[in-house]
Amino acid sequence: MPKVITLQTSFVSGVLDPRLASRTDLKHFYQGAEVAENVVTMPQGGIKRRPGFKYIANTASNNEARLASFAFNVEQTYLMVFTNLSVAVYKDGVHQANVTTPYTTAQLFELSWTQSADTMILVHKDHAPRKLVRGGSHTSWTLSTISLSNIPQFNYGSGNVDVWSNAKGWPKSATFFQGRLWFGGSLSRPQTLWASKTNDFFNFDAGTSLDDEGIDVTLDTDQVNAITAVYSGRHLQIFTTGGEFSMQDSPITPAKSAVRRETLFGSGAVPPKNIDGAVIFVDRTGKSVREFLFSYNEDSYTAGTVSLLASHLLNAPVDMDVLKGTATDDANYVYFVNGDGSVGVYNTLRSQEVSGWTKWTTSGEIESVAVVVDDVYFIVKRTINGAVVRFLEQLDSSTYTDANKTVTLGSPGTAVTGLAHLNGQESRVRADGEVRANATPGSGAITLAETATVIEVGLDYTTTVTTMPINMDFQDGPTLTRKKRIVKVVPNVYQSLGMSINGDRFIDRNFGMSLDSAPTAYTGLKEMYLLGWTELAQVTITQTDPTPMTVLGLAIEVEA
Numbered sequence: 001m002p003k004v005i006t007l008q009t010s011f012v013s014g015v016l017d018p019r020l021a022s023r024t025d026l027k028h029f030y031q032g033a034e035v036a037e038n039v040v041t042m043p044q045g046g047i048k049r050r051p052g053f054k055y056i057a058n059t060a061s062n063n064e065a066r067l068a069s070f071a072f073n074v075e076q077t078y079l080m081v082f083t084n085l086s087v088a089v090y091k092d093g094v095h096q097a098n099v100t101t102p103y104t105t106a107q108l109f110e111l112s113w114t115q116s117a118d119t120m121i122l123v124h125k126d127h128a129p130r131k132l133v134r135g136g137s138h139t140s141w142t143l144s145t146i147s148l149s150n151i152p153q154f155n156y157g158s159g160n161v162d163v164w165s166n167a168k169g170w171p172k173s174a175t176f177f178q179g180r181l182w183f184g185g186s187l188s189r190p191q192t193l194w195a196s197k198t199n200d201f202f203n204f205d206a207g208t209s210l211d212d213e214g215i216d217v218t219l220d221t222d223q224v225n226a227i228t229a230v231y232s233g234r235h236l237q238i239f240t241t242g243g244e245f246s247m248q249d250s251p252i253t254p255a256k257s258a259v260r261r262e263t264l265f266g267s268g269a270v271p272p273k274n275i276d277g278a279v280i281f282v283d284r285t286g287k288s289v290r291e292f293l294f295s296y297n298e299d300s301y302t303a304g305t306v307s308l309l310a311s312h313l314l315n316a317p318v319d320m321d322v323l324k325g326t327a328t329d330d331a332n333y334v335y336f337v338n339g340d341g342s343v344g345v346y347n348t349l350r351s352q353e354v355s356g357w358t359k360w361t362t363s364g365e366i367e368s369v370a371v372v373v374d375d376v377y378f379i380v381k382r383t384i385n386g387a388v389v390r391f392l393e394q395l396d397s398s399t400y401t402d403a404n405k406t407v408t409l410g411s412p413g414t415a416v417t418g419l420a421h422l423n424g425q426e427s428r429v430r431a432d433g434e435v436r437a438n439a440t441p442g443s444g445a446i447t448l449a450e451t452a453t454v455i456e457v458g459l460d461y462t463t464t465v466t467t468m469p470i471n472m473d474f475q476d477g478p479t480l481t482r483k484k485r486i487v488k489v490v491p492n493v494y495q496s497l498g499m500s501i502n503g504d505r506f507i508d509r510n511f512g513m514s515l516d517s518a519p520t521a522y523t524g525l526k527e528m529y530l531l532g533w534t535e536l537a538q539v540t541i542t543q544t545d546p547t548p549m550t551v552l553g554l555a556i557e558v559e560a
Helices: 105-110 308-313
Strands: 003-008 032-037 039-041 047-049 052-058 066-071 077-083 086-091 094-100 112-116 119-124 127-134 141-145 153-155 160-162 173-177 180-184 192-195 215-218 227-232 236-240 244-247 260-263 273-275 278-282 289-295 300-305 319-323 332-337 343-349 354-360 365-372 375-384 387-396 402-416 427-431 434-439 446-459 463-467 484-496 522-525 540-543 550-559
Touching (some): 039 354, 039 463, 052 375, 052 446, 066 319, 066 375, 077 365, 077 375, 094 141, 180 227, 260 300, 273 319, 273 332, 278 319, 308 354, 319 365, 375 402, 387 402, 434 446, 463 550
Parallel strands (some): 032 354, 052 402, 066 365, 112 173, 173 227
Antiparallel strands (some): 003 550, 032 463, 039 047, 052 387, 077 086, 127 141, 173 180, 180 192, 192 215, 227 236, 236 244, 244 260, 289 300, 319 332, 332 343, 343 354, 365 375, 375 387, 402 446, 427 434, 427 446, 463 540, 484 522
């Protein structure tokens, strides 16, 4: 029988849509995966276990919450946790202040904001715009209604009246661009843009249309395209339910404020974000992510899809944010929080042709995300000991469980406290890098059977990677639809433990290794011999213990 060794040297294409199962003509087929859950692709080509989620706090009264970032500079950054009629301010995971707001739970995901220096502008269609201002310390914050002057007017049929009011509605989106504050859309004027006077952000006086005076522009389209977002990018970008527009005059003035229709995909309520030189947005179907990118060849914007190869990982996204390359990881990641509580994670690095998706799940539902410089935060709805709670959690690359707490003792001991948020819930335990027996906190504590110094306690999650079906071209044709047997799998791993291949676990300890200390993470090649004939001949890598795992590539010996 013919036998061959096939190599999978890269996973940069991430998860592939099941409808691509026969597309052996695509290069993505050979650098993608059928399943990639609770892992992240690396721009270098490998795939690794996702970081754990560190527990920060419960939300107020365990209510629904929406996250937002506030960054004055890279040192003075804050996380805003909006809940019913309140916003909590955190810095570096530590609670600083609570501020009363008018926004109810039902209004949180209709809220939009923009920021300039130490002021965040908040807009909602049912409320007058407000500003959240940082005072002289981390704990000093004030929220106040903005005093807008010279509000634009419109004749609704019975004379000119203010376009913004409790009766006519308030602006729905906002951004700063070219020294002006821009508002986009309202209940009564859904496809109108307004801009303040230059460097006078709350004054919308149109005056005699001098260059620095207020601007009032309505999109001239064949249907009502309600504005969903205005974005400050290369040009002023306008996202609507029916298409994408731009204003390319520089500077934009009352006399030079032409709006150009660019593409016709339309966008939903999730605010767009900038990443890797493009503005990413979810189109109105909720099943496609597109990048709004200026093309010099066409002298216009394009909106190509970046989710075509893995559109099944998108399920009506409700929130998203981006993590740009950091000092420890040169990848760019975009997190899409789906309506079903999962997260689609998009890894992009255009200069290296890296573009791949993976899926994250947890024992609960992820509801919101925000990135504060290099820190990623989630709101997670969980059921702990039968009670529904909502936790604020932070991505932590040094941990391997969710809703976790890491306790460092002054000297080796067995008593671990500070675990009240997990009371009554069976949890995984890592002690000094070693997986210990599960434990159930009671009164906020557990007792270890043996002493340790650094102990991580949290909820379990499983990582799974399944390759695409093996296909090789033999002399008598391709093997995709023929019976095959995987004889041997040789993964190239980096600092990994606890891996299983098609259900068979690698041994982490060899003869001669001490049983009194944690096994050492392995780097290099491992071999696994397998049995059985199948048609698809796929390799499934799983990891059920909270340990590190990075797979750089696979060598697979196949007999057909």
